Amino acid sequence: MSADHHFDGLAGKFSRNIYGTTKGRLRHELLCHAMAPWLPASPTPILELGCGTGEMGLYLANAGYPVTLTDASVDVLENAQALLTGKDNATFRHQPMLDIDDIHAFRFIVCHAVLEWLATPLDALSHLYSKMQPGAQLSLSFFNRDAAVFNNAVYGNFDYIARGMKVKKQVRLNPKQPLAPAEIIAHCEKLGFRVQAKTGIRCFHDYLRDRSMQENRYDEVLALEKQYGGQAPYCWLGRYFHLILQKDG
Template structure:
């Protein structure tokens, strides 16, 4: 069966609980907020568009920092939740990534955890490369195929790995297209992006043998993630991989 771009219509409330109501969601959001705060530090208010931003948790954070936000998502159901929760100053638009053709009007493009839900993620990167203006910044996060393989090997899912980590019946909240960071980096450089920083997101959390420790030792875990997320070899094992880039 051919892959299709994933929408979360029909799953909006479950998506919201699973992503932000868990330690893995909280940790990912906290670490990404920190890297964006660091990357945007000292700059005047930026015009920022978030692609595939879901309920707008990151848009809300950035707007609270004084930036001007536009939030897009393919799911109108998800955006209905966003409209209930977000300040009216945030411009909310229902659109898929490929239909957003005014990226050149923005200083920063945020595209977090979107590529792995697309049928053609590298076409999406090409769209960003074509549309973004020189000097604009891109905050990109995606589900790490190398980390997914490593964690499945740890849990003994050898048959799954042998099948290329493909399942017969795709679960809608499981990313369908994890990507290898080095492959993505190579493609982005070909598209005219310069890498300013990179880091792993959840380098340790998802490998805990005692899953209860993610909650009982959350602060210690967060400190460990902060300490090692930019250091090799740990950054390559982050369940998500983050890149801060500039369009040449």
């Protein structure tokens, strides 16, 4: 069995490659936009699983929420601590998701771009569901396998698709296990989650023929993404897929 992927030794490259591009900037803004209507009305403590270099934690802390940021990588957690310097409502833990024993204490949990790096993502979701308290909500996002196929077809990478999008040497910043939204939704509903919202993240940006528009017409792209990201069929083509899930019962 393959192991979960962590980012020790890659924190700087991780931050540059993700948040130093329009892809990362847009992903972050769209995730905030999709999650915002579902955030607790009062400053309820929030748990972030896989906080990365801290951008989402900073957004939550700035919004007034006490936020606990966790990550399996020491390096990226140190970056997150530096980013949130002076934020008294932020705490940090060096913990993989499966080692966190107080998930039940939180009413709102954030888990963005984590599942696709895990060896057994469906098992991780099952574990998370079992530890959540009834009524708690989960903001979940993951790299969309269906959109990855479409994107590679657009660019003519037919051999790569035929190989199941596998390469001999895995690039360490490429998600190891893209996930099909329909499969994740079905698994979540089988567990007992109720899907409250679903949104495609970057439904248009990555497919622009003139890639200079990603930068020089960014605001128009952002507005388009916000308008259509929650609507079928466009949502299914988002390079990332976002769900708001509630544990009923």
